[in-house]
Amino acid sequence: MNATHPAGPKPDADVGIDEELVRALLSARHPDLAGRGLGFVDDGWDNAVYRLGPDLAVRLPRRAGANSLLLNELRWLPFLAPRLPVPIPVPVRGGKPGEGYPYHWAIMPWFEGRSAATVSPQERDGYAVRLAAFFRALHVPAPADAPKNPVRGVPLKGRDATVRGRLEASVLEARDGLLALWDEGIAAAEHRGPRLWVHGDPHPHNVVVGPGDQDGAGHAPIGLRAVIDFGDLTAGDPASDLAVCWLHFTDAGREAFRGALADHALYSPGTWVRARAWAVNYASLMAALPEADPLHAVGVHGIGQLLRDE
Template structure:
């Protein structure tokens, strides 16, 4: 059965394709069962491979560009981080009608985004971010979200206007514009770019027993403004846990200017996701609505 498509330029993916790719390139794993997973992610089709591996097939050419980056940098970052991140086991080549490189990874246990102790989780999340930001950035590539906020101005304002006028949506254009402009006015990060995950959303953190166990999906990984990773506050935490989150971060990565930029990043990202996925990915659109509500009102349950 072919996986449902989310993008106009998406390749066909399926369990039979995965089996054929494994048989041709990784015969040592070809006999393992292959099970499609209903992942929250939108960049890769995910298949569980046996009990302790998974296969990721990029859905688009743009996502395929991340494969080499992840195989190069994740093993470098992993020993310097306080929680597990994906461990690449094999990098596949185009073949069997599939056009791009692909990956085999070790399986990581956990439940996506299910924090049960928000204040404790806020500290654990902050410690992960702080550790990532401390890693030597030498030779690191730019993040997918490495641009300044000003470069997103036109698209963000267009999304605000479109969603505010859309039937069934409740985006407050005035409030959203005020948050966005506050981020634009905030002073820029004064130091060098740092390593950022840049996509700390519910589907990209795994918990065990309500505690942070792993961070996954590093497609946006690279160097950028530390404020980008603060979008996690609005994507992953209730507003009441924000003080604990900020207090556990390095002071210069959570000052008022950085916080304002992070809030603007959360808003811009969520607006873009709601605009793009509201008809094709209801779960992601629902998360985006929750984030927008939390950014604009300070209310909303954890997602």
């Protein structure tokens, strides 16, 4: 779920993408890879994804609005990756419009594992400290030409009409409690200091996990393999990223996550109050998705965690 996605039906694609087209693009631009095995993986809100051999993936925007997001990834992920302690999908090669396809596209690494949205919150607690380390490294001052995003990393007051209207129209039993938490965020001090790099959408479905190192009892807890989908990459208030600790974790994981970031010099007490309000925004959106969507359960869990904190 990228920043611009309301809860509701996935937008229609404005271009047809199939295996034949992807083969043609590869043959024209990267013929040395065109003979690899190719298989459809996913057709998301913004991009179609095809697996290319055992270790690569082809990511192709399916609508015009996603083209600029992909260009941001092509430009900035190679810059950010060496600074981060968790793998991210740095483009291996780029692709230009051609063969009747109007957008840029990219070849990226394939990360073995599964979406963190498919494992339990208790299992996700196991990577809380490592995800915090990812944010500690990411949340540093960004250059002036960092991407701008109208709905991530921005002051909460600019989102008030949209989020308040959605909550007031909601049939969620938790509506009043969520509105109270949103109001606390609105009343909190705004972000001060430099604009920090912000992932924009680091919910559990954009985190890849797999078995971690075995402990003394021979158990292999869930480990953090990669953080993916930087289409909403921007700079601003880090609270919009930190919100996801209510979506990923239980009380224990959230305590570990926040503890690992307690001394971050560019955060303030108001950061976590704003983060909780951002979590209200995300959780209410996700809980309204169809039950079959993996983010529905993430949203329901997030609402429960928020009300525990209230």
